[in-house]
Each structure stands twice: as structure tokens, then as C-alpha cells.
Amino acid sequence: MSASGSAPTVYDVAERSGVSIATVSRVYRNPESVRPETRERVLSVARDLGYVPSGNARGLASRSTGVLGLCFPDYSDPDAEAAEDMDDDAAMLYSDQIIRGMERAARRHGYALLIAASLKGGPESLVAKVAGRVDGFAVLARTVPTAELDVISRRQPVVMLAGPRENPDTADHLDHIEVANFDGQRELTRHLIEDHGVRRPAYIGSAEESPDVEARFRGFLAACRDAGVRAGGEPVLRVAMMTQAQGARAAEELCARAGERPDAFVFANDQMAVGALHALERRGVKVPGDVVVTGFDGIPLSRLVRPSLTTVRQPMLRMGEAAVELLVERLSGTRTGEPVSMMLPVTVVRRASCGCGEAEAARAAAR
Amino acid sequence: MSASGSAPTVYDVAERSGVSIATVSRVYRNPESVRPETRERVLSVARDLGYVPSGNARGLASRSTGVLGLCFPDYSDPDAEAAEDMDDDAAMLYSDQIIRGMERAARRHGYALLIAASLKGGPESLVAKVAGRVDGFAVLARTVPTAELDVISRRQPVVMLAGPRENPDTADHLDHIEVANFDGQRELTRHLIEDHGVRRPAYIGSAEESPDVEARFRGFLAACRDAGVRAGGEPVLRVAMMTQAQGARAAEELCARAGERPDAFVFANDQMAVGALHALERRGVKVPGDVVVTGFDGIPLSRLVRPSLTTVRQPMLRMGEAAVELLVERLSGTRTGEPVSMMLPVTVVRRASCGCGEAEAARAAAR
DNA sequence: GCGCTGTCTGTAAGCGCATACATCACTCTG
DNA sequence: CAGAGTGATGTATGCGCTTACAGACAGCGC
The missing domain is CATH 3.40.50.2300 (Response regulator)
Incomplete structure (x- = not known):
């Protein structure tokens, strides 16, 4: 069904379990701070109701999403349907490995990963969509106009993957990872x-x-x-x-x-x-x-x-991982200031x- | 850098361009409804300021995120570091293909894709994190306790991938895709x-x-x-x-x-x-x-x-695509009611x- | 001249949560 | 036994946006 009225909220849970919404919130954010009996009562009501905290509301209130992003070009074949079982499969290369690397590293740091390939001529630019939903993100080179990135990178951590800095004087805010x-x-x-x-x-x-x-x-x-x-x-x-x-x-x-x-x-x-x-x-x-x-x-x-x-x-996996590390450093405040430019070694x-x-x-x- | 005060909001843009926040919002949501000159003025200010609409706030207000999700098991090797360049690479198989399939289909429908692999013993269960941030999502079989899924699927579209329905009487709300x-x-x-x-x-x-x-x-x-x-x-x-x-x-x-x-x-x-x-x-x-x-x-x-x-x-790619189709159908209201169970053909x-x-x-x- | 229609913009009320602060009931200390 | 301290909970506000609704203003026919 997936539709009986709309989804339950903190308010519903609070009411049904006789506490305030603050307590419900605390049960999820900081369980220790709630008396065990209260906690259990709340959790049980939540289960009954099928309550799931809204990521949007959380993000809004706490000003962070717990999500990192990745934008990459659309590598898919023009005639994708036909290529379905041809060497399309072997094309499992660049972006897939990076996705995997990022996903792993992100997970280690408690982040989820939002991925999106560029769609030519979308009304809302790809980045805007991603950027608005994540705490920081990586972009594969030549996926997105540098100017746009430059604007965004003033506001949130962005790392550019592969491909040297395109324009040294404009892309000043981006961290950067390339390979040798x-x-x-x-x-x-x-x-x-x-x-x-x-x-x-x-x-x-x-x-x-x-x-x-x-x-x-x-x-x-x-x-x-x-x-x-x-x-x-x-x-x-x-x-x-x-x-x-x-x-x-x-x-x-x-x-x-x-x-x-x-x-x-x-x-x-x-x-x-x-x-x-x-x-x-x-x-x-x-x-x-x-x-x-x-x-x-x-x-x-x-x-x-x-x-x-x-x-x-x-080292494409590692590239994904490195991207996440850079983002996390920025986000945690471990590193601020000058953008770094990292060159990953390759092996013959x-x-x-x-x-x-x-x-x-x-x-x-x-x- | 990436931190000069906090990110600009509609208010900032509205003020600087001498309109109300409603107009700013309209410029993004429904450009036609704003007089061209006004629109340009707003957009130009937005560019100057580096404004990017907050996905969270949008989602909250509009009750939808434009994101689909995928939860899959953590396939990574226990000794991942050592295996880095061994046959780990060849393991690029199941989840990666599904990710790719879903990403493509999602993109066609204007959605982005949020992916997360299960992390053993995370405090917040994986699903909750994902579920709270997406309009609907797919789960690879045996990634998540069925009970939990059952609760969530009462509230938002969920499709289970691969592996027959585990428990016919509890998992009643899930759409389902398996292969022959x-x-x-x-x-x-x-x-x-x-x-x-x-x-x-x-x-x-x-x-x-x-x-x-x-x-x-x-x-x-x-x-x-x-x-x-x-x-x-x-x-x-x-x-x-x-x-x-x-x-x-x-x-x-x-x-x-x-x-x-x-x-x-x-x-x-x-x-x-x-x-x-x-x-x-x-x-x-x-x-x-x-x-x-x-x-x-x-x-x-x-x-x-x-x-x-x-x-x-x-047909793993297709499986990902089919999952997205099912989700989109639910979300658009094209299909309601009984969960479907889809069996994809295989080929020798x-x-x-x-x-x-x-x-x-x-x-x-x-x- | 009047009301009517249509276009563009402003006003204001949430959306669901986090969190600073206030409150309350106790336990300790001296 | 007063007052300070502590832990558990409630109150209230705001996060940044969407969107119904209302208002302003121009052009229209009568």
C-alpha cells in the first residue's frame, strides 16, 4: 500500500507515547540522555507506527546531511539498448570503481553516497541538485562547467577527480586529485x-x-x-x-x-x-x-x-577513497584554508x- | 575556504534583488511564472552570492526528495587491503551492475540515487538512514531484516531485489523482483x-x-x-x-x-x-x-x-532498471494497491x- | 466610469526535526 | 533543612524552502 495518510512524524510518536517531541528526538539522537523505560516506550510506539525520521527535517535543523556526493559524466553508450550485452559490460571501469571506492570510504566515516551522472540539458543543473543535498562532493573532471563548481565550492567542500586543474586562477577553492x-x-x-x-x-x-x-x-x-x-x-x-x-x-x-x-x-x-x-x-x-x-x-x-x-x-578505488578523506577532513575542520592537490602514483x-x-x-x- | 559565514539562502537572494522569497523560489521552481527581467535579476544575484537551494528545505516543504535509494550488503573482502589488486577487482559484479542500472533509470526519471551498503552494527540502522532521505528505495535480498522493511514499506515504496519473498505473510507491502x-x-x-x-x-x-x-x-x-x-x-x-x-x-x-x-x-x-x-x-x-x-x-x-x-x-542491469520503474510507478500513483512480484527471465x-x-x-x- | 480578468508579486503558514533554555523532581552537602 | 547540584523532560524557536491565498495593477468590454 505505502499510503495510509501520510507518514508519521515526531508529533505522532510523541503523542502516542505521552512525551514531548524533544524526547522523541533525543531517543534517536542521544539515547543515553533518556531514561531507559521512556526510551523503550517511545521506540515501541515508533515501531508500531512505522515511524522513520525525516532526513530532510533532520538535515534542515542540524545543517548537515550525512551524505557525500559524486557527479560523473554519462559514459553510457548512445545506442545503449543494442549494446546491452556487448562490450558495454566491460565498460565497467572508471566511474564504477570510483563509486565503489567512495562508497566504502564514506561508509567508514558514517556517510552515505549520492551519485548522479550528468544529464545533458537538464533544467536544473546536475550539480545544483546534488550540491543541495550533500555535505560535500566529488566531481569527475569535465562533468560540470568549472565556473559553476567555483561558485559552489565557495560554500561547501568539493574535490575534483582526475584531470589537472583546468583553470588555475578560477578553480581556486577545489581540492584536487589526479594520477601520475x-x-x-x-x-x-x-x-x-x-x-x-x-x-x-x-x-x-x-x-x-x-x-x-x-x-x-x-x-x-x-x-x-x-x-x-x-x-x-x-x-x-x-x-x-x-x-x-x-x-x-x-x-x-x-x-x-x-x-x-x-x-x-x-x-x-x-x-x-x-x-x-x-x-x-x-x-x-x-x-x-x-x-x-x-x-x-x-x-x-x-x-x-x-x-x-x-x-x-x-588506483581508482583509492582515488574514490582519497576523495572522501579530503571531504571529511574539510567537513570535520581538520583541514582548512588552501586547497590541496594530490597526485596518486600509478604502477606499470x-x-x-x-x-x-x-x-x-x-x-x-x-x- | 569553503566557509565565509554560512551559505546564502533565499532570504539573502531576495533581499539583494529586491523581491520576496516567494519570487526567488518561483524563479527556480517555475521560471515561467516570473517576469523575465525579474528572473534575470534574481538569477544574477544568486550567481554572485553562490546560492544553491537547500535540498533539505526543499524536501521538507515539498514532501519529496527526488532521490531513490539502494541498500546492498557489504560484499567487500574481510582482508580488503591485501586483496586490493587481486581478484577483488573481478568482484565487480552484482551490486555494481545494479547500481549502474538503477542510476541510469533513475536519471531518466529525474531522480538521483543514494547508495549505502550495510555496515555491521551501525547504531542507526542502514535502512533508517536511507529511508529517511529518499522517496523510495530498493533493497538487495538479505541486506536488512525483513521486519524492519515491513514497517518502512507501509510508508514508502520499497522493492526487494533477488531472492524470493522471504516470508509471504509479513513482507506484504514490498514489490519484488527476482530472476528465474x-x-x-x-x-x-x-x-x-x-x-x-x-x-x-x-x-x-x-x-x-x-x-x-x-x-x-x-x-x-x-x-x-x-x-x-x-x-x-x-x-x-x-x-x-x-x-x-x-x-x-x-x-x-x-x-x-x-x-x-x-x-x-x-x-x-x-x-x-x-x-x-x-x-x-x-x-x-x-x-x-x-x-x-x-x-x-x-x-x-x-x-x-x-x-x-x-x-x-x-539481467542485472535490467533488474536495477526494473526496480526504478516499479518505484516510479508507485510514486507517481500510476500503480497502487497489491504488491507485484516480477520474475526476470535469464538466458543460458x-x-x-x-x-x-x-x-x-x-x-x-x-x- | 465600472467591474472583470489576468498577470505578477507579496504574505504567511507550515513542512519535521534539533536544540538552547527553562522546568521540575530529586539527591547531596553542610 | 536550605541551597546547590544532577538528571530527565518540556517549551519554544528556527532551519530554508514551497505554496495557497491575497493584493496590486493593467487592460478589457460595457
């Missing part, structure tokens, strides 16, 4: 060059603006330059979306191009690399024998494909697709 | 028997109570009986947790046992089956040559392991681990 994209990609690339003799690596980036991808590319370039390996100032290829399908297409194209085929496909993320692996297998191109392939992110999938994918693992994971990893593979199998 | 565990497992088992000549299948279940797992087992039994295949009244083995590690251990044990080895390991979920696959490979037991292995759930991983895993796919996915799937494998590779 540059370092990770550089180290991975150096490994390919030094340990596997790669000489003609091709970097495959994305057409859309992404500070992360750009940082990775710069890392790639740095390693090339250091080793005296030629590499253009631009990625060899930019794909529209960083999906498996696009990765496969990129591999096809790179193989079909005239001239010498690159001896390494360095992808800006794992998704594309996995797609490429499939495409190459289909074409009969051996990995890592004929060409080396690497990804970036360290999604679960990367360990499971054959050959297993050499990649750079981002050497597996079969670059030619490493017999040992690795054995260890993985041994699990 | 019985049918799915029966069909899968029949396939093994009829198409692959399996004669000594072993079912591996879980020690913990789970209506889903039981239903699957009954489906397994039904298929065996129908085909005149012997099968005890109990699973051959019950593991403590349905993890990869436990699945591997189960496989070991089944292989080590005296007597004839079963010709099929029928696992109650994919996780365990994947673990078993690894263990069997290590032992040099061929799948499906020496023994057939199947799972249940259809997690992404199942398609990626080698041999790819024959399983039963649960035949892949390599049962001996099918050369074609399948090819198709998968062709993607």
Missing part, C-alpha cells in the same frame, strides 16, 4: 624501448579533449625523446571514443597503412588496447611477436585477455602483451 | 545432459543461506531427475564464500576425492567457476575435454576467461567450457 599520467606513460614507454627494443612506437589518443590523455601522451613523448626514438608531436591516431570497437578499428588502420608498421601500439587506455588485441588476432598478427600492445588504466579486463595486457594501473604492470610476463602469467595462473 | 534461477539452472543442466552426455554432474553451492542458490540447485535437481541422472538431495559441496579462491579449492577437492571424478562441475556462480578453471588448468585437467564447467550470473569475466565460461546470464549462454562454443568463440572474436 605523465610519469606512468613515460615509464611504460621507456620500458618498451629499453627492454623490448621498440623503435617505432605509435601512440593512439582520443579526439576529445582530455587532460589525462594529453598528459599520457606527453609522457610517451618524453620517453621517446630521452631514448632518441622518433615520435611526432602528435599522436599517430586520434579516435572518436576510447572504446574497444574504436581500438580495433585503430589497429586495423595502423596495419593497413602504407609504410612500415609500428612495432608498438601504445594506447591511451585499456579498452582500446583490448579491442586492438582482438583485431590483431583476427588478422593473424602476433602479439607481442609482431607488434607490442599496451594500454592504460589497469582495468580488470586487462589481466584476463590473452595475451594479458601490459598497462599502467591507476608488465604482462604478456609487451613481451614480458611469462613469469607474470604463471603467477596469475597460480592464483 | 530455477528455470535457468534447469535449462543449463538439461543442456549438459542432453547435448554433452554428462552423466555425473556435481553441483557446488554455498554454505550460507541463499534463496537464489537454493532455487538454482532445485533447478539442477529437476533437470537431473527428468533425465534420469543420479544426483543427491544435496549439493556435492558447499563452500563458505562464493569466491574464486573457494571455487579453485572446490575443484581441487573434487578432483582429489576417491572414486570417479564427476564429469561436470556445475557452480552456483561464475566467480567460483572461474576459480575452478584456473585450478583445473594448473592440474592439467582439460576443460571441457576431461570435465565440463559451468557458472551462473553472466558476469563480464565469464566471457573473457579461457575457455570461455558457459553460464546463465542474469553456451560457450566453450561445456563443449559448445567454437562458433560462439569465433563470434566473440569477431567483435
Whole structure:
């Protein structure tokens, strides 16, 4: 039914148990301060009535919600229905891990988590909706106009995830968490060059603006330059979306191009690399024998494909957790003042697709 | 920063823009009803001030929050820290998919999603916290005492996910969504028997109570009986947790046992089956040559392991979506009265681990 | 000129709770 | 036995917003 009059309130409970609403409130907020018999009586009436304290009223009165928020972009496929059981599932990557990390950390601190993906053209902007309901929140880069964030961050803690500060002088109030994209990609690339003799690596980036991808590319370039390996100032290829399908297409194209085929496909993320692996297998191109392939992110999938994918693992779970820690610090007053900018380390994971990893593979199998 | 006095309110905006608070409110709730010039003036002041409407106050006044909730069990590993980069990642399965499904559907309907996993021994019960902040919510089976749910569901829409109604006479107010565990497992088992000549299948279940797992087992039994295949009244083995590690251990044990080895390991979920696959490979037991292995759930991983895993796919995303639909129906008054009980169909996915799937494998590779 | 209608805005009454403060009944102390 | 101290409860106010209702004012037909 879920509708017999409207929900009971403190008043109903108070009346039925012969106390004042203050006492009812105390039973929930501070049970010790109420005589046990009274407490029990109130609780029992509450149970009978099906009373549940209104979070809204609580929040209003106490000026805090006990909820943290997360805004992220809508990653869902345009043709989501069709993709239902395709590689949509494998797309369980970025936001999901962060959600999970945040949820865990939030729970530890007694917070719940409110999540919302951006909906293009909502009348009420996404943030406003979330911001009004939480004590503080995190935003995945490029989900929300920086200006809007800037306004909001004057009033409540906000942390920006992934992607460097977009505009150093306006986004002044935001705490900030990023990962070592540059370092990770550089180290991975150096490994390919030094340990596997790669000489003609091709970097495959994305057409859309992404500070992360750009940082990775710069890392790639740095390693090339250091080793005296030629590499253009631009990625060899930019794909529209960083999906498996696009990765496969990129591999096809790179193989079909005239001239010498690159001896390494360095992808800006794992998704594309996995797609490429499939495409190459289909074409009969051996990995890592004929060409080396690497990804970036360290999604679960990367360990499971054959050959297993050499990649750079981002600590996404930890990113979510770190976001919560930052928010909680702000909220508890442990930290005030200057926004911090945190850079999480990444780790290069050497597996079969670059030619490493017999040992690795054995260890993985041994699990 | 994030603290210069406290956040601005309607009053501040109203005063600064020379209108009443009612007008400010209208600017947000019903912009058309305010003269354009007035509206602009108000909005501009709001921007200057960094005004964001308080969700709490809104909710209180309007008696609705625009938020749906989800409570789920805490699946995290006991030794989470250690497991950080082990198969914890692959555990991205049940709750995550449902979260994603709900989030999408909720967004379509203009709701945000509040998620919270059960924390053992929190003072305020999980549900109470969530229930007080949302218009309606979904609960994964066995997350929350049924009695508590029953009370709450008298007051607001609640839908229970997965797992049959626990107690038909008390949980009367809940809408209910389950999947065809019985049918799915029966069909899968029949396939093994009829198409692959399996004669000594072993079912591996879980020690913990789970209506889903039981239903699957009954489906397994039904298929065996129908085909005149012997099968005890109990699973051959019950593991403590349905993890990869436990699945591997189960496989070991089944292989080590005296007597004839079963010709099929029928696992109650994919996780365990994947673990078993690894263990069997290590032992040099061929799948499906020496023994057939199947799972249940259809997690992404199942398609990626080698041999790819024959399983039963649960529409978990859809489950989340369906939950939202049910809630929204209740909330909008489209549906009232009797709780419904919805059973989502599952699909048997035949892949390599049962001996099918050369074609399948090819198709998968062709993607 | 009058009343009428319609548009825009203001007034005021809550929404359900938390909490400072007041009150009351006692118990202790000296 | 007065007065201070203590614990349990009640009173009253406000949190920031929505929304019925009322008021003001302009344009209309008569």
C-alpha cells in the first residue's frame, strides 16, 4: 500500500507515547540522555507506527546531511539498448570503481553516497541538485562547467577527480586529485624501448579533449625523446571514443597503412588496447611477436585477455577513497584554508602483451 | 575556504534583488511564472552570492526528495587491503551492475540515487538512514531484516531485489523482483545432459543461506531427475564464500576425492567457476575435454576467461532498471494497491567450457 | 466610469526535526 | 533543612524552502 495518510512524524510518536517531541528526538539522537523505560516506550510506539525520521527535517535543523556526493559524466553508450550485452559490460571501469571506492570510504566515516551522472540539458543543473543535498562532493573532471563548481565550492567542500586543474586562477577553492599520467606513460614507454627494443612506437589518443590523455601522451613523448626514438608531436591516431570497437578499428588502420608498421601500439587506455588485441588476432598478427600492445588504466579486463595486457594501473578505488578523506577532513575542520592537490602514483604492470610476463602469467595462473 | 559565514539562502537572494522569497523560489521552481527581467535579476544575484537551494528545505516543504535509494550488503573482502589488486577487482559484479542500472533509470526519471551498503552494527540502522532521505528505495535480498522493511514499506515504496519473498505473510507491502534461477539452472543442466552426455554432474553451492542458490540447485535437481541422472538431495559441496579462491579449492577437492571424478562441475556462480578453471588448468585437467564447467550470473569475466565460461546470464542491469520503474510507478500513483512480484527471465549462454562454443568463440572474436 | 480578468508579486503558514533554555523532581552537602 | 547540584523532560524557536491565498495593477468590454 505505502499510503495510509501520510507518514508519521515526531508529533505522532510523541503523542502516542505521552512525551514531548524533544524526547522523541533525543531517543534517536542521544539515547543515553533518556531514561531507559521512556526510551523503550517511545521506540515501541515508533515501531508500531512505522515511524522513520525525516532526513530532510533532520538535515534542515542540524545543517548537515550525512551524505557525500559524486557527479560523473554519462559514459553510457548512445545506442545503449543494442549494446546491452556487448562490450558495454566491460565498460565497467572508471566511474564504477570510483563509486565503489567512495562508497566504502564514506561508509567508514558514517556517510552515505549520492551519485548522479550528468544529464545533458537538464533544467536544473546536475550539480545544483546534488550540491543541495550533500555535505560535500566529488566531481569527475569535465562533468560540470568549472565556473559553476567555483561558485559552489565557495560554500561547501568539493574535490575534483582526475584531470589537472583546468583553470588555475578560477578553480581556486577545489581540492584536487589526479594520477601520475605523465610519469606512468613515460615509464611504460621507456620500458618498451629499453627492454623490448621498440623503435617505432605509435601512440593512439582520443579526439576529445582530455587532460589525462594529453598528459599520457606527453609522457610517451618524453620517453621517446630521452631514448632518441622518433615520435611526432602528435599522436599517430586520434579516435572518436576510447572504446574497444574504436581500438580495433585503430589497429586495423595502423596495419593497413602504407609504410612500415609500428612495432608498438601504445594506447591511451585499456579498452582500446583490448579491442586492438582482438583485431590483431583476427588478422593473424602476433602479439607481442609482431607488434607490442599496451594500454592504460589497469582495468580488470586487462589481466584476463590473452595475451594479458601490459598497462599502467591507476588506483581508482583509492582515488574514490582519497576523495572522501579530503571531504571529511574539510567537513570535520581538520583541514582548512588552501586547497590541496594530490597526485596518486600509478604502477606499470608488465604482462604478456609487451613481451614480458611469462613469469607474470604463471603467477596469475597460480592464483 | 569553503566557509565565509554560512551559505546564502533565499532570504539573502531576495533581499539583494529586491523581491520576496516567494519570487526567488518561483524563479527556480517555475521560471515561467516570473517576469523575465525579474528572473534575470534574481538569477544574477544568486550567481554572485553562490546560492544553491537547500535540498533539505526543499524536501521538507515539498514532501519529496527526488532521490531513490539502494541498500546492498557489504560484499567487500574481510582482508580488503591485501586483496586490493587481486581478484577483488573481478568482484565487480552484482551490486555494481545494479547500481549502474538503477542510476541510469533513475536519471531518466529525474531522480538521483543514494547508495549505502550495510555496515555491521551501525547504531542507526542502514535502512533508517536511507529511508529517511529518499522517496523510495530498493533493497538487495538479505541486506536488512525483513521486519524492519515491513514497517518502512507501509510508508514508502520499497522493492526487494533477488531472492524470493522471504516470508509471504509479513513482507506484504514490498514489490519484488527476482530472476528465474530455477528455470535457468534447469535449462543449463538439461543442456549438459542432453547435448554433452554428462552423466555425473556435481553441483557446488554455498554454505550460507541463499534463496537464489537454493532455487538454482532445485533447478539442477529437476533437470537431473527428468533425465534420469543420479544426483543427491544435496549439493556435492558447499563452500563458505562464493569466491574464486573457494571455487579453485572446490575443484581441487573434487578432483582429489576417491572414486570417479564427476564429469561436470556445475557452480552456483561464475566467480567460483572461474576459480575452478584456473585450478583445473594448473592440474592439467582439460576443460571441457576431461570435465565440463559451468557458472551462473553472466558476469563480464565469464566471457573473457579461457575457455570461455558457459553460464546463465542474469539481467542485472535490467533488474536495477526494473526496480526504478516499479518505484516510479508507485510514486507517481500510476500503480497502487497489491504488491507485484516480477520474475526476470535469464538466458543460458553456451560457450566453450561445456563443449559448445567454437562458433560462439569465433563470434566473440569477431567483435 | 465600472467591474472583470489576468498577470505578477507579496504574505504567511507550515513542512519535521534539533536544540538552547527553562522546568521540575530529586539527591547531596553542610 | 536550605541551597546547590544532577538528571530527565518540556517549551519554544528556527532551519530554508514551497505554496495557497491575497493584493496590486493593467487592460478589457460595457
